[in-house]
Amino acid sequence: MTVTRFAPSPNGSLHLGHAYAAIVAHDRAREGQGRFQLRIEDIDGTRSRAELADEFRADLEWLGLEWEEVPAQSTRLASYDAAARNLLERGLLYPCTCTRAEIEALEPHLGPDGLVYPGTCKGRELDIGKPLALRFDVGKAMAEVGDIWWEDELAGRMRADPREAGDVVIVRKDSPASYHLAATLDDAADGVTLVTRGQDLFYATNVHRLLQALLGLPVPRWHHHGLLMDADGKKLSKSRHSPSLADRRRAGEDGLALAEEMRQGRFPAGITLAST
Template sequence: MEDQNPTDTAGSAPPGVGRFAPSTTGEAHPGTLLAALLCWLDARKNGDRVLLRLENLDPDRSTPAFEDAMQQDLAWLGLDWDEVTRQSDNQSDYEEALDRLAEAGQLYPCSCSRAEIRASGVRTPDGGYRYDNRCRDRALPPGGWRASEEPLRARLLEGTFTAVDLGGDDLTQDPTASFGDPIVRRRDGAIAYQLACVVDDAMSGVTRIVRGRDIMSNTASQVAIQTSLGFVTPEYRHHMLLLERQGEKLAKLHGSVGATALREVYSAAELCGVLVFAAGMVERLEPMTPTERLDGFSWDRVSHKDRLAHWAGRVLEVSGDQGQ
């Protein structure tokens, strides 16, 4: 870490940069708020800068109203940011990255349907189906990638990629074998998640990515894209999730309750206390602000296991460790 660098005699190593990057396709839910809190605590504890990046590239589902609500709900909880960015402002960065991938021969059109991909029958680590890279030899149209009316995929470098996970999780994976080449530009021209995320992190100088464990299996694909584009790979930490029972299965605690309903029954300090308790950081429920939590914050005290939660109408119930 920069602040422990013994060669920095001036004592003025630049701070690290963290980021919280929610998609603005819906209301914040308890999992969103907990992820934001953990990211903020991590950065503030380190003396790092921390950015809020509103991921608003999905033209079908992202709305300005959700962007506003996300900012207001995070501010209400007591979280502040050194900078707020919107992916929709970064289009020229994405286009430059696509130009570079095209120049390197790493961009190709692919109209394979979901059904065709599913027919391969090979599952991905996140429960989808692997794309078998079958269109890799297809050329871009004469006008280049901008003229493509098909989705575009990035041809990832072959082999194993990994990165440092500060929580000790193993990020090693061969993404071309586990997932296949990712879509980087959709048919409608929207930039896809993997590319946007990598480009934004690099442009913002992000040094540390704190995010939920559900995205962990994407990391190697992102490192492969970073490598192709000559970007430095940040450090990662993947944290526990709030899960709820859905029939026989456990799923991310999603649509069951949003920030509007939570704010009707909890004060900000009460809800922060519930989140801190849910993450296993304290033994009992007690209202506290994020700033009050900062002093005692340590990842050693955050549960490494996912936790079960349930919205019971007027209260967010949290039970014990769930296992992984």
């Protein structure tokens, strides 16, 4: 049985890119006579707004999707803390006080997910008065697990190598867990067997596969679909204020028809599906 999930963060309204991601996850579950889950990722500090979760449910219903709701991330903090302590006690995490500005000043190289942290705080005596994050010692972790693999429905069998992204944050300064740790633990807890998400998260999957190996978690399959782009060739995003599903719904647009059009590869004017 195929179990998929759609896991939005309530820090802004959903847009067409979210709709496409939800439709892909929903339809893959239905094809596998399985379950499509909704999980609210609500640990983004003060940016999380509880009222947006209700808006998300209305948007999914408008698109004609049916789901099973699982516990929100804010109910799972103990599991994140336990996993982080496990990794920390094994010497696989290290504290980091660097700000983004400080990292940019070091002129680090760019990886697939942005700036690659150069390991400045590794083995360094830190100012304990500063807010700190916990970073993943990826090299040490890879040495512990050896070769590991993951399976993508579109790309095939992949050897996990998260070193391209550097020592990513596992526990943020302002949050009990980063996306990498929380999503990996949640997918295991919810019995997700197929993780569907955009190709912009392809390299993050390497980090998640490594966490699964270290923490003894089950290994799902993955499906990294294309991304919706606007007329400027930019990925639709909350930060770019892409038009919301809620606005379309309130304006009387037919959500069922919109969903069916997207399934057929037809999108509103100015929107295209890109494979990278």
